[in-house]
Amino acid sequence: MPLKITxxxxxxxxxxxxxxxxxxxxxxxxxxxVVFFRAGIDLxxxxxxCLDPFRIASEIDSHRSVWNRVEPxxxxxxxxxxxxxxxxAINHTAVYLGGGRFLHTDSKRGVHLxxxxxPWWRRHIEGHYFPALEAKGWKN
Numbered sequence: 001m002p003l004k005i006t007x008x009x010x011x012x013x014x015x016x017x018x019x020x021x022x023x024x025x026x027x028x029x030x031x032x033x034v035v036f037f038r039a040g041i042d043l044x045x046x047x048x049x050c051l052d053p054f055r056i057a058s059e060i061d062s063h064r065s066v067w068n069r070v071e072p073x074x075x076x077x078x079x080x081x082x083x084x085x086x087x088x089a090i091n092h093t094a095v096y097l098g099g100g101r102f103l104h105t106d107s108k109r110g111v112h113l114x115x116x117x118x119p120w121w122r123r124h125i126e127g128h129y130f131p132a133l134e135a136k137g138w139k140n
């Protein structure tokens with residue numbers, strides 16, 4: 001059974017490094033947490049500055065065991081991980097909504113939608129994941 005995904009009110013929320021509240025701004029992990037929480041999944045918080053891409057990559061790698069890799073469109077919402085050119089590491093997260101659409105945030109546009117089939121994103125998306133809820137006792 002697909003989880004309910006609500007996000008329309010998040011479009012346009014400004015990017016704020018360390019942001020965890022849609023009323024004041026969100027960073028990429030803050031956005032992921034809000035959307036998953038709305039779908040009934042309470043993810044842990046990782047307080048890592050968006051300006052520290054190597055620490056982000058380290059946190060993602062160290063918690064990889066609590067995420068199951070999934071095929072696009074098989075489980076929604078899904079965590080989308082992105083490898084940027086600036087570092088050879090995964091350092092951006094987004095919410096895959098299905099049908100090739102994903103929700104993410106950046107410092108220029110805030111929260112917005114993009115497509116996985118865009119040539120730039122297609123080259124940089126590392127994978128789609130869903131939490132192994134039993135692994136850490138996360139709530140669902």
